Amino acid sequence: MPSILHLCQWIYGTQFSTAIRESPYWFPLIEGVHTLGITAVVGTVAVLDLRLLGFIMKREPVSRIARQVLPWTWFGFAVMFASGLLLSIAEAATNYFNWAFRVKLILLLLVGLNPLIFHLTIYRKVNTWDIANVTPWRARTAAVCSLTLWAGIIICGRLIAYVNM
Amino acid sequence: MFPVSLLHWLAKTSLGVFMRDSTYGFALVEIGHLLALAVFGGAILMVDLRFLGLGFKSQPIYRVAQELLPLTVGGVIAMSVSGVLLFMGGPVRYYHNPAFKLKMILFFIALIFHFALQFGVAKRKAAGRESLWLKLGAVVSIVLWFAIGLAGRAIGYV
Numbered sequence: 619m620p621s622i623l624h625l626c627q628w629i630y631g632t633q634f635s636t637a638i639r640e641s642p643y644w645f646p647l648i649e650g651v652h653t654l655g656i657t658a659v660v661g662t663v664a665v666l667d668l669r670l671l672g673f674i675m676k677r678e679p680v681s682r683i684a685r686q687v688l689p690w691t692w693f694g695f696a697v698m699f700a701s702g703l704l705l706s707i708a709e710a711a712t713n714y715f716n717w718a719f720r721v722k723l724i725l726l727l728l729v730g731l732n733p734l735i736f737h738l739t740i741y742r743k744v745n746t747w748d749i750a751n752v753t754p755w756r757a758r759t760a761a762v763c764s765l766t767l768w769a770g771i772i773i774c775g776r777l778i779a780y781v782n783m
Numbered sequence: 784m785f786p787v788s789l790l791h792w793l794a795k796t797s798l799g800v801f802m803r804d805s806t807y808g809f810a811l812v813e814i815g816h817l818l819a820l821a822v823f824g825g826a827i828l829m830v831d832l833r834f835l836g837l838g839f840k841s842q843p844i845y846r847v848a849q850e851l852l853p854l855t856v857g858g859v860i861a862m863s864v865s866g867v868l869l870f871m872g873g874p875v876r877y878y879h880n881p882a883f884k885l886k887m888i889l890f891f892i893a894l895i896f897h898f899a900l901q902f903g904v905a906k907r908k909a910a911g912r913e914s915l916w917l918k919l920g921a922v923v924s925i926v927l928w929f930a931i932g933l934a935g936r937a938i939g940y941v
Contacts, residue, residue: 642940650936653817654824654929661825665854675850678842686839690832769818776814 623714630711638708645708652701656775658694660768662687667761670753679748680757684741709782718781722774729767736760790874802872809872816865820932823858826851827928830901834921836913843910844917848901855901859894882937889934893927900924 629635638644668674669683706713713719740756747754793799802808832838833847870877877883900920 646936646940647933650933653820653936654932657821657824657932658828659825660821661823661828664822664825665829665851668854674853677846678850682841686841687829690828690838768821772817772821773814776817777810780810 623711626710626714629707630709632707635707635710638704645705648701648704648708652698652705655694655696655698655701656772659691659698660772662691662694663764663768667764670757670761672751672753676751680753681744681748712782713778716778716781718774718777722771722778725767725771725774729764729771732760732763732767787875787878790878793871793874796871798868799871799874802868809869812865812868816862816869819858819861819865822854823862824928824932826854826858827897827924830855831921831925834900834904834913834917834924836918844913845904845907845910848905852901852905855898859898877938880938880941882934882941886931886934886938889927889931893924893931896920896927897924 638648665674666680666684666687669676669678669680675683706719736757740754740760747757794803802812829838830848830851833840833842833844839847900917904917
């Protein structure tokens with residue numbers, strides 16, 4: 619896909635990209651914020667997933683936890699997305715060839731599909747299993763998929779820096 | 784103040800040598816550290832937001848503090864174990880790293896402060912409104928953990 623490569627190289631050459639890349643403060647600072655944004659997303663998602671699996675907060679209805687947690691998941695997602703975009707702009711041309719970066723993008727797409735499927739299927743009938751200690755197998759499968767995919771995203775994200783060397 | 788000879792000894796242990804010389808050892812433990820951070824940080828955030836009255840409002844404060852204890856305590860243990868392993872990859876180098884020093888000072892303050900707060904609230908029996916002191920404590924906790932995260936990222940750059 620040479621056109622995407624050209625786009626990445628053009629982005630890489632812009633003043634904005636170069637400024638982030640070459641500043642001794644901006645890149646690490648944005649990276650730090652990115653890490654903490656991921657923490658907010660994955661940490662809050664994990665609370666819901668672990669409830670679905672019956673590990674924590676068993677006395678609380680699932681829908682109530684979901685309602686309380688999700689606004690902060692989205693808040694974290696906004697921080698993660700904005701900072702991640704800046705980092706990608708700064709490293710556009712090198713990241714294009716980085717396999718860890720490519721795998722991370724694919725996993726991000728999949729991790730977006732997971733809650734979509736979850737909410738359109740089993741979660742629609744949540745009132746029938748809201749207070750159950752053991753949730754339906756499809757809900758537990760969604761939780762395992764979510765935890766696995768997010769773990770993969772964190773692993774690939776950290777590997778980007780190792781693969782680039 | 785800290786015996787430097789102890790650091791040299793740590794570096795020479797087989798675990799220290801492994802963490803320094805292995806190609807994937809450091810990367811793997813670092814990933815483990817970050818995975819633990821995700822679960823730990825998210826749980827801390829939910830506890831502090833509840834103390835602030837900004838999340839989980841349908842549940843009493845003490846119950847949120849209680850039910851998230853396994854995640855915050857388990858998380859801090861996992862982070863400490865992986866953190867010690869990372870430290871063993873270069874004890875003397877880290878000891879002289881200003882970002883590392885700052886992180887450790889902040890960490891011990893946050894550790895005592897946050898868990899005194901969370902355990903204290905978890906022991907309560909009655910549901911009540913968030914007091915001003917509790918809100919202030921939650922803000923201090925969030926700011927401390929946030930600074931620890933940034934200082935941690937800075938270790939690799941200074």
